[in-house]
Structure formats: structure tokens, C-alpha cells
Amino acid sequence: MAKITLDNLAHSYLPKPRSEDDFALKELNHDWADGEAYALLGASGCGKSTLLNIISGLLIPSQGRVLFDGVDVTTAPTADRNIAQVFQFPVVYDTMTVRENLAFPLKNRGMDTAEITRRVQKVASMIDMEDRLDRKARGLTADAKQKISLGRGMVREDVNALLFDEPLTVIDPHMKWELRTQLKKLHNDFGHTMIYVTHDQTEALTFADKVVVMYDGRVVQIGTPQELFERPAHTFVGYFIGSPGMNLFDAQIDGRTARVGDTSVDLGQSYTAQGKTQIGVRPEFIRLQSGGEGIPARIRRVEDVGRHKIVRLDVEGRPVSAIAGEGDTIPADIDHISFAPEGVNVYADDWRVEGRA
Numbered sequence: 001m002a003k004i005t006l007d008n009l010a011h012s013y014l015p016k017p018r019s020e021d022d023f024a025l026k027e028l029n030h031d032w033a034d035g036e037a038y039a040l041l042g043a044s045g046c047g048k049s050t051l052l053n054i055i056s057g058l059l060i061p062s063q064g065r066v067l068f069d070g071v072d073v074t075t076a077p078t079a080d081r082n083i084a085q086v087f088q089f090p091v092v093y094d095t096m097t098v099r100e101n102l103a104f105p106l107k108n109r110g111m112d113t114a115e116i117t118r119r120v121q122k123v124a125s126m127i128d129m130e131d132r133l134d135r136k137a138r139g140l141t142a143d144a145k146q147k148i149s150l151g152r153g154m155v156r157e158d159v160n161a162l163l164f165d166e167p168l169t170v171i172d173p174h175m176k177w178e179l180r181t182q183l184k185k186l187h188n189d190f191g192h193t194m195i196y197v198t199h200d201q202t203e204a205l206t207f208a209d210k211v212v213v214m215y216d217g218r219v220v221q222i223g224t225p226q227e228l229f230e231r232p233a234h235t236f237v238g239y240f241i242g243s244p245g246m247n248l249f250d251a252q253i254d255g256r257t258a259r260v261g262d263t264s265v266d267l268g269q270s271y272t273a274q275g276k277t278q279i280g281v282r283p284e285f286i287r288l289q290s291g292g293e294g295i296p297a298r299i300r301r302v303e304d305v306g307r308h309k310i311v312r313l314d315v316e317g318r319p320v321s322a323i324a325g326e327g328d329t330i331p332a333d334i335d336h337i338s339f340a341p342e343g344v345n346v347y348a349d350d351w352r353v354e355g356r357a
């Protein structure tokens, strides 16, 4: 297990990058704590695989350094980094049995037979393949083969880090949940430093202690699921995390007050914000009102999604979503919305601004 330090790291696939836009990974400085489980989350093309490949040694960055426990491994080949990797699609030896596939990383390191048997058995149970240990991998479904890949990744206990690149893509939905739980358990049992790349927020939020959100080649926030929910550092985090995502309102900020259209909104704290100023409010913090004060709004439809209701509103021609309780009745005469101040975040040019009491 190791602490991973990213020092001044950036990468461009172009030989002569001219501007920041030419970088697939924009400059990043961060320590990834030893033994922590991280999810790298972001939309397709935001740079997740680029960062993971730099950490694993598949790619040498055009700028900066990667350190494992203080040792510079920036140009070290993957084989010298003592990491286990699981990719999106299965990497298994078709001519070997499931057992031989799982044992391979251990045999390679000369581990004794009894210990190999113990670990293979344990991993086989985690991936639910105990009954197929003596079958050849050839002929198994893609799903089963991917489980073997995951097993191979998990079988070594002494790795510096375990890296997963969208490992559950080919796994069926029920098994996805099961394997995610197993990965979490593995993390609790062994305390590996884990990095898990995904574009799926449920996967990221259920797996990770810390979620690293990437947008357009940049790490925009590293935080616990709760921090990402309550205090999104960037409007993208607000939009990408949550279902539905955070609502954004153009607003003029003046101290403790935000002016949205003709309505004044109390912010509870004082803010100084310049540039493009907005307030962000998650659907959970929108209150529906009939008459009285607030921002004029009109209900377009109510969606019953089981656990709660999603109320879709129109606010000055723009869509806004609110979440109401499962048993709540939504009066047809709702004509305003207001916000609980603790649920309001202020943004300037898409970055969150800290308030002062």
C-alpha cells in the first residue's frame, strides 16, 4: 500500500502544446492517501483514463512527477510499480482454467502452494465462481471472464495500489451491485489504496471514501460523497452528482442577498462574487409555495419515482426540478418557489464562492 503523490502533473498528447486547451490533463497537485478508496468520476473524454494510465505507468506524463511513498516512479514501467489493474474488458488466459488464471499473479511471484490455494479459494468465493474453478476460461461468458479479471486484480494482498478502469461495464446489473459490495469489503479488510474510474455516479458514491470529479481535463473537486452533495465546488459537480442535478439560477450577488429576476433571496451569509454569478440549489432544498413570496414558478409535471416525487417546474422559461416526499400531495396551485438558505451555494464563473458569517 502506498501514498500516491501527483506533483505538478499535466499531460498533453500533442508534441508542442500551445495553450491549456491542448492538455488532456490540466495541472494537478495532490496526495492520494495511503489506504483510501478513490473514485475518479467524470463524463467521457474528461481525462480519467489519462490520469489512471499515468499512475499505472502506461503513459509517461509530459509534465510533473508521480511518487509512490515519496519514490519517483514517473518513468518506471508498470511492472516495477507493484500495482494490480483491472480494465473495462476481460484480460484472461483462455487456455487456462479459472483456478490457474486466479493463481497466475501469485505463482509468478513464487508464492508457496498452500498460500496460493487459500487466496484463490477466497477470491473465487468473492466473485462467486467456486463451482467453476476447474473450467477452462475459454467458453465462459464475457461477464464471467470479467469476474476472473477482477479476481486476478484482488488476489494479491501486497500491492501498492489497485486500479480499476470502468471494471463493471460488461457485468450484468445485479452482479454489479454484488461485486461493488465485495470490492468495498476487500478495501475494508485489506486497506489497499484503490482508484476506481467510472462515469457512473452511483458506482462512485457507493464505492469511494473520496470522489475525484473531473471535468474537461481538470480535477474540479475531491471530496466525500456528502461534501459533493452539500458543497459542490464547481457547477459541473452540482449538475453531474445528484438525480436530478443541482438547479442553477443567474443571480446578482449583493452581500447577503441574491437577486434572481425580481426576487430577493436571503443567502444566510455574506458573499463577494464577480464575473458570471449564479446560485445553485439542489432539488432537495426547493420549497414549493402557493401565493406569498418567492420566485414565480409553474408546475409542468410531477414524476413519481418510487422513493420520492420529482416536481418539474418552469421558472421564467427555464426548467427547475424539486424533490418532494413520496407521500406528499402537490397542490395544483403552486406558483412560487423558495429556498432554505443552508441549501444555497453561490458561484462566480462556475466556481463556488465561500460565504462569511
Ligand SMILES: Nc1ncnc2c1ncn2[C@@H]1O[C@H](COP(=O)(O)OP(=O)(O)OP(=O)(O)O)[C@@H](O)[C@H]1O
Binding pocket: 013, 024, 042, 043, 044, 045, 046, 047, 048, 049, 050, 051, 199
Ligand atoms: N492516445 C491519445 N492520443 C490523443 N488524444 C487522446 C489519446 N487518448 C485520449 N486522448 C484525448 O484526451 C482526452 C481525455 O481522454 P481520456 O480517455 O483520458 O478520457 P476519459 O475520461 O477516460 O474518457 P472515456 O471514459 O471515454 O475513456 C480526450 O479528449 C481524448 O480524445
